[in-house]
Amino acid sequence: MGVSDCPWQxxxxxxxxxxxxxxxxxxxxxTFTVDSADALMFATLKGxxxxxxxxxxxxxxxxxxxxxxxxxxxxxVRQLESWFAAGTARWGCRVDGRAMGAxxxxxxxxxxxxxxxxxxxxxxxxxxxxxxxxxxDHTGGVxxxxxxxxxxxxxxxxxxxxxxxxPDSPWWPRQIxxxxxxxxxxxxxxxxxxxxxxxxxxxxxPLAIVGSRGVxxxxxxxxxxxxxxxxxxxxxxxxxxxxxxxxxxxxxxxxAREQMGAAAxxxxxxxxxxxxxxxxxxxxLLFDAIVDTGGILLSELFPGTIPQAHxxxxxxxxxxxxxxxxxxxxxxxxxGALNTATWASELNREIYAIPGDITTPGNSGCNxxxxxxxxxxxxxxxxxxxxxxxxxxxxxxxxxxxxxxxxVGQQARTQSSDTQERSxxxxxxxxxLNALGNQPMRLEDLHQxxxxxxxxxxxxxxxxxxxxxxxxxxxxxHTAGGFKRATGSx
Numbered sequence: 001m002g003v004s005d006c007p008w009q010x011x012x013x014x015x016x017x018x019x020x021x022x023x024x025x026x027x028x029x030x031t032f033t034v035d036s037a038d039a040l041m042f043a044t045l046k047g048x049x050x051x052x053x054x055x056x057x058x059x060x061x062x063x064x065x066x067x068x069x070x071x072x073x074x075x076x077v078r079q080l081e082s083w084f085a086a087g088t089a090r091w092g093c094r095v096d097g098r099a100m101g102a103x104x105x106x107x108x109x110x111x112x113x114x115x116x117x118x119x120x121x122x123x124x125x126x127x128x129x130x131x132x133x134x135x136x137d138h139t140g141g142v143x144x145x146x147x148x149x150x151x152x153x154x155x156x157x158x159x160x161x162x163x164x165x166x167p168d169s170p171w172w173p174r175q176i177x178x179x180x181x182x183x184x185x186x187x188x189x190x191x192x193x194x195x196x197x198x199x200x201x202x203x204x205x206p207l208a209i210v211g212s213r214g215v216x217x218x219x220x221x222x223x224x225x226x227x228x229x230x231x232x233x234x235x236x237x238x239x240x241x242x243x244x245x246x247x248x249x250x251x252x253x254x255x256a257r258e259q260m261g262a263a264a265x266x267x268x269x270x271x272x273x274x275x276x277x278x279x280x281x282x283x284x285l286l287f288d289a290i291v292d293t294g295g296i297l298l299s300e301l302f303p304g305t306i307p308q309a310h311x312x313x314x315x316x317x318x319x320x321x322x323x324x325x326x327x328x329x330x331x332x333x334x335x336g337a338l339n340t341a342t343w344a345s346e347l348n349r350e351i352y353a354i355p356g357d358i359t360t361p362g363n364s365g366c367n368x369x370x371x372x373x374x375x376x377x378x379x380x381x382x383x384x385x386x387x388x389x390x391x392x393x394x395x396x397x398x399x400x401x402x403x404x405x406x407x408v409g410q411q412a413r414t415q416s417s418d419t420q421e422r423s424x425x426x427x428x429x430x431x432x433l434n435a436l437g438n439q440p441m442r443l444e445d446l447h448q449x450x451x452x453x454x455x456x457x458x459x460x461x462x463x464x465x466x467x468x469x470x471x472x473x474x475x476x477x478h479t480a481g482g483f484k485r486a487t488g489s490x
Contacts, residue, residue, distance in 0.1 A: 020153070022144040024166035026051035027190040028156040032117045032302040033058065033110040034189075037314050040106045042186035044080060047087030051166075051189070052144055054083065059126045062111040066125060080107065091180065121151040156192075158303045162275050163197055166190040171197040176321050178347050188300035188318065192275050195296035199266040202394035203236035205324030206268070207387070208344075210316075210337040211245030212330055216362055217481070219330025220248040222354050226327060226381040227252030231265040233384055233391040238322045240315065241269035241278065241297070245329045245337070247286055250295075251443075254286075255478065257293040258464045265394055266295040268322065272315040273307030275299050285444050289464060313339055320344040325387050327378060328353045331365030338365050345374060352378040352387055428458055428466045433475060433485065440481030 020028070030051060034041045048054045060067045061076035084103050085095045093099075126148050143149075156164055165171050166189070179187040193200075207230045209223050223245045227237045231253035239246040246269070253267035267290055271278050278287060278297060287297055300318060301311070316336065320326055320343035328351070331337040344351050353375035356363025369375035378387065385391070435441070435449045443463070451457045458466075467483055470476035477486045 018169075020156075020164045021166065021168055022052045022149070023050050023168055024164055024190055025144060025149060025152055025156065026055040027166050028164055028302060029055050029114075029117060029152055030058075031189045031300070033113040035113060035305070036311060037186045037188070037300070037317075038106070039184050039186045040084065040103050041110070041189070042180065043087040043091055044084045044103075045087065045189070046090050047083035047085065052142075054080070056126065057083075058107075058110060058114060061107070062114060064111070064115055077107075121148075121155055123148055123151060156302065158276060162192045162194055162303065164190055164192055165197060169197075171200045173200045173322055175324075176318070179317060179321050181347070185317065187321075190300070192299045192301070192303065193296050194275060195291040196266070196294045197296070198396055199236065199268065199294055199296050199394075202396055203234065203265055203392070204395075205389050206236035206238050206265075206322055207384075208238040208319050208323035208326045208340070209245065209249035209329055210239055210319065210326065210331075210340045211328055212332055212335045212337060212362060212365075213242050213244035213246075214332075214362065215244040215248070215330045216360070218356065219245055219354065219362070221479075222381050223248040223329040224252040224255075226329070226378075226384070227267070228256045229382055229384045230388060231256035231267065232260060233265070233388065234263065234394050235265045235384070235388050235392075236394070237265060237267040238319055239267070239269060240319060241271055241283065241287065243280055243283060247283055249329070250286055250290060253295070254289050254293050254464070257295075258467075262294070262396065263393055266293065268296045268298055270315055270318050270322070271297065271299045271301075271307065272311040273299065274301045274303040274305035276303045277305065277307055279307070282444075285447065293464075312336060316340040317343045320347055320349060323349060324389070325350040325352065327351075327387070328366050328369060328375060330354060330356060330362055331369075332362055333364045333368065335365045338369070341369060341375065350387065351375040354378050354381075428462060429470055429475075432463070432466055432470065436476065436483060436485045438484060440479045440484045442482040446483060 030041060030045075044054055045051060057076045057079050059065055060072045061080060062068070065073070067073045067076070081100065081103065085100075088095045088099065126145065156162075167177075172191070176187050179185045207227075209227055211219055211223060215223070227249040231237055237249055237253040239249045241247075241250070250267045250269060253265060256264040257266065269287065269290055275297060290297060298318075305311075313336070316339050320340050323344070326340060326344040326349050328337050328341055331353075341351055341353075351369070351374065353366040353369040355370060355377055356366060358364075358367060366375070370377050380386075431450060431453060432446065435446055435453070441449075447463060450463065467476055467478070474486055477484055
């Protein structure tokens with residue numbers, strides 16, 4: 001199966017998603033109002049009929065809304081309080097005076113941020129004629145007014161750059177719903193993404209690989225090869241899109257994807273800010289490659305949200321929740337990767353750590369996890385079957401052709417002939433060989449070199465494909481530091 005036949009590159013798809021429902025759009029607006037994961041809002045949604053009812057009640061209860069001085073205002077406040085109490089009870093807690101006081105304080109903050117959303121949308125009113133939050137009026141069929149829904153959709157999707165899914169989407173990752181097993185943990189209200197949304201359902205037990213940004217060659221090599229082997233077996237690889245360990249893991253999965261097409265698992269990068277603020281910028285080639293190979297850039301935050309420090313810790317809970325197994329490739333004693341391990345432990349995920357030289361501070365976090373019995377020791381990055389479920393072909397929707405059936409190994413064996421049909425010109429491979437030497441060159445540096453060799457500038461996707469072919473032919477080696485000519489290739 002060639003890359004051109006892969007489902008994420010079919011001309012008929014739009015990232016595999018449908019237009020968001022009113023409930024999903026309302027969840028997007030509520031995400032803006034809470035600014036970060038908020039257990040009080042999550043409890044309110046658990047007690048309410050739907051998110052659109054909560055949003056409209058929040059609007060009617062705001063001191064700046066047209067209903068501030070009529071009967072609807074006080075009714076809306078009482079309704080929100082009732083939903084909060086009911087949802088908290090369903091979550092296994094009891095609402096006392098202190099909890100209700102915290103809710104009322106948060107409600108004031110939600111009103112302020114909802115007003116800022118209205119300013120951003122250029123809206124003066126929600127235009128709700130028939131009030132969907134009134135219990136006596138609620139029928140489940142009161143639509144969001146187009147005058148409000150359309151500008152909200154434009155803002156929430158970055159004018160079509162991103163997709164949004166909520167729990168009513170077939171691509172919603174159900175493992176995320178494990179987060180509320182802890183009564184003070186809120187699951188994301190909705191998820192934003194760039195890339196091929198069905199990849200969220202392609203593997204029911206993904207592998208997360210995390211570690212320090214300041215990883216050394218040892219940690220980088222382990223993360224890269226572990227991800228590459230896991231993706232080659234059909235598993236989805238999840239990480240955080242950062243430099244160091246995260247980037248090595250993502251690139252490992254991408255390399256498998258380049259060589260095997262849809263037979264290999266995709267990679268998902270989870271970010272701590274809105275998708276308008278993904279970073280670091282030095283990883284832009286990586287982010288482009290993730291999307292180009294059918295992976296996903298993912299966030300729980302409204303576009304425009306800044307990735308502040310506390311949001312990285314909240315982001316880690318999503319990485320842990322998405323995965324069935326979490327591997328800490330290399331981490332210092334106070335690394336953020338250890339926070340991911342803590343989330344994973346609370347969620348009852350399997351945790352592995354890579355042991356390292358005890359004289360190197362960069363290994364102290366992993367060594368401590370193993371010594372304290374909080375993680376199992378991972379002895380080899382090649383034995384993926386020891387930490388993952390059985391090898392499988394990623395489960396894609398009906399857009400995947402029937403010739404993807406069979407084992408991953410069978411697809412890999414037939415891939416070489418397909419690769420020849422889709423390969424870039426031999427001229428690009430020759431240019432790459434001329435650019436490479438005996439010292440490793442990073443992909444971004446190779447791309448820059450090819451931009452200035454007096455020939456047509458190739459796309460990153462074409463460079464990756466050509467490198468894959470050259471590696472299969474034994475002409476190029478991929479090391480922790482980048483790509484270089486293989487020994488003896490001239």
